[in-house]
Amino acid sequence: MVCFRFSPVPGSGLVLLCLVLGAVSSYALELNLTDSGKATCLYAKWQMNFTIRYETTSKSYKTVTVSDLSTATYNGSTCGEDQNGPKIAVQFGSGFSWVVNFTKEGSTYSIDGISFSYNISDNTTFPDAKDKGILTVYDPVRFRIPLNNIFRCNSLSTLEKDDVVQYYWDVHVQAFVQNGTVSTKEFLCEKDRTSTTVAPITPTTTPAPTTTPIPKEKPEVGSYSVNNSNGTCLLATMGLQLNVTYEKVASIININPNTTDFTGNCHPQSALLRLNSSNIKFLDFVFAVKNENRFYLKEVNISMYLVNGSVFSIANNNLSYWDAPLGSSYMCNKEQTVSVSGAFQINTFDLRVQPFNVMEGKYSTAEECSADSDLNFLIPVAVGVALGFLIIVVFISYMIGRRKSRTGYQSV
Template structure:
């Protein structure tokens, strides 16, 4: 759990009125495997600073401390293929979890998920939005050797739009070997000798910062974003390939101002499910984007049914602090349809409208989610945009021939008229 420190101004907004900043209960989790051997250990302190809207449309700031009675149901050991998970439940419907993945000789945090429940009227009196609210944050923890314990004494934080998560006195080891907590330590950045000491904001220093006049930075002309690289993705069912996809992907995020983000196929992994009538391809770029494409088969009663793209789900994380920029879903598509047993191809750029703030641009698309044979694409049906290229040449040639015929015909008529004029009697 290695987060980024929030800005002092944002912290102050949430800390005003809070007393005893570091007064919180420590939580300790020890997970054991089927043989009653310790496989995961964690002990740390944390608290949450939350800003919420009231029914009168103003905003209140509260501090959520860990109580003494915390449960950790659902925590799992993990292995080479399954992530380890620390899961907590506390208070009136609040929960927190962090999962850890193993990669060769190291492990590291993946995503931190925090859910707070505004139905807890003691914490959120007069909350306008009722019910659980979930915040997902990318964990920036550096890789730790498998036989090392991760230690971070200094306070560090995750900051999202309305929530700041603060951690300190962290001791953690995922994928414990031989049931024994290691004595070798890997320290966080905040504990390194060169790191600045933790300084909590005060009214004085924030006021000074807010009244200072900063010179505007020169505006640089943004460089145009190039088309994305084309990636090759596949899924297997047993030993057989069941889905093939070749595509370049570009996201267009326009919540505040349009931002184009290319998906890098070199850092993107694919997983999903294959079925007789439904298939899902999930792409994870390992940094900030999760995309899921769902295909279905329609008209199963006919001799040769068709498949098409029905749903696209996108979870977009801010690569700077891991906060969720967008979690969008559109399940009403009817795109990329062709006959079952064939593949669909579109070399030209296409646009998928996920919602008003998010689009996906596809390039060099070639997809076959069903009935893949011998790990190869079947005969492709090309999109209309590609077909335009095939029609353009014959249409152009036909038009040229038409004009030529018209010119010849006009010349012939003029020639005949001149000929008749020459034989008239005087």
């Protein structure tokens, strides 16, 4: 845990801030604000990241993920005063800032609104961006919580506006803390309340790193889709099996489509399918267009809880799988492996995807993977060989029959 102590902020006293490093580029932020009497007035602990889509000078679109909050500072965070309520202000990276405001009304307080700003002039984060300057998105959340309750939401929550998607999880926050003591009464978000009735998927683990995980049964095939204003824009059908290695322990997890939620978005040059469940915060499949006439799986991101409570997170935006022409779908009935990293692979079964140019909510003609193509080629070859063998057997039988008939009619 790395702690920061700043000089007194007017109206709020000393500010003590702690940053806890999470797993694999996932950072848990923890903030404890104290008033002039050194009593806690606001407490928050949460994780977040962002995806931003922008237009380039070549009129194509790119999507970047912002998840490194290790450089976070908290200038402007305050306990509030008579005119203004409490506020959390976070600055990180190259020109990113995130602000959340709180208000109080009667016996409740509200997470009033969230503002996120980014500097699209930063060529390192936004190479070849068409627009320049600082852009801001604002979402009036206005979520009400009883006073003297701490709000908790371990489940993944998203805010999507314009070209920005904000992701939050492991959220614990209490504004207007009474008597300087953070409450033990929890007010749960709706997803946490519903997820408590869902039994978590328990992965099978091996006792030693050199032991191969016991193969699990073939996962159930799920059907997923993404809609936009024009109707269905992405289709995916697949059985998914996750292979995770964490701290030298290997696990195999089958995704159950019956307990899995899915969302996403579609753009001219990119498309996203996001899955999440009780133990998977998010599993992202990001598709992209290349050479203006083909699509492929470019990126996979995952953040999930393991059986021991640890958070496992991996991201790879330099993949090249499931390549097919635009206007068609990609299909592979045989088992395939998407290698995201040395510690994470995805096995797919009965796969079919079409992330672009979906017409009337139906798949277009499929381009088959090489494994299926080889199988389709071998079937007629095998049939031909069998027929050839049968012809040879019939011919040999015929010749033997003729020889026997000749020996039966010898002259006297």
